[in-house]
Amino acid sequence: MNPTSDQHILIACGLNKTYTQRSGRFGFGNSKVKALDDVSVSLRAGSTLAVVGESGSGKSTLARCLLQLQPLDSGEVMFQGNNLAKLSGHALRQERRHLQMIFQDPFASLNPRMKVRDIVGEGLLIHEIGSPKEQLDQVVRMLERVGLKTADLNKYPHEFSGGQRQRIGIARALVLEPKVVVCDEPVSALDVSIQAQILLLLKSLQQEMALSYIFISHDLRVVRHIADDIAVMHKGKIVEQGRVTEIYAAPAQDYTRNLLNSIPGRKPLAA
Amino acid sequence: MTELLRIENLTISSASAPEQLLVKNVSFALERGKTTCIVGESGSGKSLTALSVMGLLSDQLQRQAGRIVFQGTDIAGWNNQQLRNIRGKQIGMIFQEPMTSLNPVLTVGYQIGEGLAVHLGLKGAVLKARVASLLQQVGIPPERANSYPDELSGGQRQRVMIAMSIACEPAMLIADEPTTALDVTVQAQILRLLDDLKTRMHMGMLFITHDFGVVADIADNVVVMFRGEIVESGSVNEVLNNPQHPYTRALLDCVPDVEGSKPLKPIDYAWLKTGVVA
Numbered sequence: 001m002n003p004t005s006d007q008h009i010l011i012a013c014g015l016n017k018t019y020t021q022r023s024g025r026f027g028f029g030n031s032k033v034k035a036l037d038d039v040s041v042s043l044r045a046g047s048t049l050a051v052v053g054e055s056g057s058g059k060s061t062l063a064r065c066l067l068q069l070q071p072l073d074s075g076e077v078m079f080q081g082n083n084l085a086k087l088s089g090h091a092l093r094q095e096r097r098h099l100q101m102i103f104q105d106p107f108a109s110l111n112p113r114m115k116v117r118d119i120v121g122e123g124l125l126i127h128e129i130g131s132p133k134e135q136l137d138q139v140v141r142m143l144e145r146v147g148l149k150t151a152d153l154n155k156y157p158h159e160f161s162g163g164q165r166q167r168i169g170i171a172r173a174l175v176l177e178p179k180v181v182v183c184d185e186p187v188s189a190l191d192v193s194i195q196a197q198i199l200l201l202l203k204s205l206q207q208e209m210a211l212s213y214i215f216i217s218h219d220l221r222v223v224r225h226i227a228d229d230i231a232v233m234h235k236g237k238i239v240e241q242g243r244v245t246e247i248y249a250a251p252a253q254d255y256t257r258n259l260l261n262s263i264p265g266r267k268p269l270a271a
Numbered sequence: 272m273t274e275l276l277r278i279e280n281l282t283i284s285s286a287s288a289p290e291q292l293l294v295k296n297v298s299f300a301l302e303r304g305k306t307t308c309i310v311g312e313s314g315s316g317k318s319l320t321a322l323s324v325m326g327l328l329s330d331q332l333q334r335q336a337g338r339i340v341f342q343g344t345d346i347a348g349w350n351n352q353q354l355r356n357i358r359g360k361q362i363g364m365i366f367q368e369p370m371t372s373l374n375p376v377l378t379v380g381y382q383i384g385e386g387l388a389v390h391l392g393l394k395g396a397v398l399k400a401r402v403a404s405l406l407q408q409v410g411i412p413p414e415r416a417n418s419y420p421d422e423l424s425g426g427q428r429q430r431v432m433i434a435m436s437i438a439c440e441p442a443m444l445i446a447d448e449p450t451t452a453l454d455v456t457v458q459a460q461i462l463r464l465l466d467d468l469k470t471r472m473h474m475g476m477l478f479i480t481h482d483f484g485v486v487a488d489i490a491d492n493v494v495v496m497f498r499g500e501i502v503e504s505g506s507v508n509e510v511l512n513n514p515q516h517p518y519t520r521a522l523l524d525c526v527p528d529v530e531g532s533k534p535l536k537p538i539d540y541a542w543l544k545t546g547v548v549a
Contacts, residue, residue: 054454054455054456054457055425055454191312191313191481192312192481192482192483192522192525192526193312193521193522193525193537193538194537195525196524196525196527196535196536196537196538197537199527199535200535200537218454218455220455220529221484221526221527221528221529222527224527224528224529224530224531225527225531225535244531245531248529248531258456259455259456260529261459262455262456262458262459263455263484263529264455264458264459264462264482264484264485264487264488265483265484265485265486265487265488266484266529
């Protein structure tokens with residue numbers, strides 16, 4: 001594990017988010033769902049914080065709210081001395097350069113009508129970084145770094161396998177040299193062998209580029225491998241958080257213990 | 272030892288390109304009261320093998336060779352009409368997606384009862400009572416028979432699928448990645464339920480999965496498939512603890528372990544191709 005300081009790069013405090021959801025037969029009724037209920041997390045610089053939970057626990061909402069891809073009801077997200085929740089427009093776009101996201105589904109998250117060079121280069125274009133020549137060089141460097149070739153520049157997403165598409169998604173997120181990357185279930189759509197490749201790639205990129213990851217996952221075996229810290233979510237609340245090694249060895253909450261005991265192929269922990 | 276199913280030299284190709292083999296010379300057997308897991312990555316042919324047992328291959332695929340002997344009879348050449356007497360009655364099947372494999376406009380009670388009415392001619396109060404007892408067996412309150420699929424959670428829907436598949440007390444159950452779409456805690460419950468039903472009803476279970484953790488929990492025997500071929504088969508203990516084939520070893524090496532004690536190692540396909548697997 002890389003040396004991680006105790007310095008926090010991203011601190012979220014008291015996040016709340018409520019959705020209104022259609023309910024009842026034919027959706028005539030309304031009900032409120034608390035997706036985030038007073039959630040506070042902090043990410044240590046250079047480390048990986050895993051957010052785990054079952055479907056509907058609010059982990060993806062948390063990912064999206066941290067990056068301000070969705071507005072929060074209340075709470076603050078401190079990054080480099082700014083409260084992201086208060087920023088908008090140009091100021092928010094400036095910060096976004098340092099905050100990137102890798103998505104779950106490499107089939108749905110890449111525009112099928114764009115070539116790889118445009119998908120990966122789009123961020124550089126938007127943030128007006130370098131001349132067109134420099135941008136292309138940067139795209140090529142990034143592609144090579146994630147294990148793709150210069151010849152792939154002019155291909156379209158459908159010409160790639162799932163694992164390769166995820167590499168394109170990683171190149172797209174990292175080309176701007178961000179500080180924090182939110183990975184939303186980046187390997188759950190992949191075969192185990194491809195999953196292992198992508199996990200190792202993410203780990204080595206983290207070291208090289210001094211990245212801090214927030215890693216959203218439902219797979220506790222993957223989390224054990226990639227994360228330093230873990231936050232367990234259940235029904236919009238964080239039920240337990242701490243170091244991965246400690247929580248896996250001795251979970252304090254019943255919910256966490258039940259989750260760990262449900263990992264297939266594992267001998268149950270003592271209560 | 273009662274042999275339930277024997278697959279011999281099963282070979283499947285695409286109908287338009289017969290030289291392109293998707294499943295090659297697959298042979299294995301399944302006993303009553305035992306679970307055989309077929310493990311492999313996507314495209315390994317594990318689902319095709321399972322589908323061909325029920326004669327459910329799509330028209331774009333063809334079975335080129337092989338025997339499928341179910342309870343002593345070769346059913347490989349049977350037409351749909353003949354197979355209909357077996358499907359749902361002697362062989363039950365559970366699919367991956369409990370959301371899409373149930374009919375949204377019919378109550379779950381109706382859907383569970385359908386097979387009983389068709390195959391066993393049950394109706395009225397007898398049918399109703401049987402449906403209620405099936406729901407109870409899979410851990411759903413019997414009054415939920417009047418619910419529609421959208422009123423149930425993913426795990427409950429998969430339980431309904433299981434109730435449907437065991438309704439006629441089949442000799443064999445085929446489960447194609449039945450827990451892949453579920454949360455871990457729900458997955459653990461469903462695996463326990465299936466294992467329990469298998470023992471109680473003395474069924475043979477053919478279980479398709481890509482997850483070695485699930486294999487360790489549920490399998491008696493394991494068949495490992497790679498690019499349409501069986502590379503290794505044996506008891507769960509042999510295959511997981513003492514894998515003989517390099518592909519099996521490589522596949523096990525890329526599964527992250529929960530103790531975090533062993534390094535991840537992706538599969539080197541180029542090496543497999545030139546070095547070992549023809």
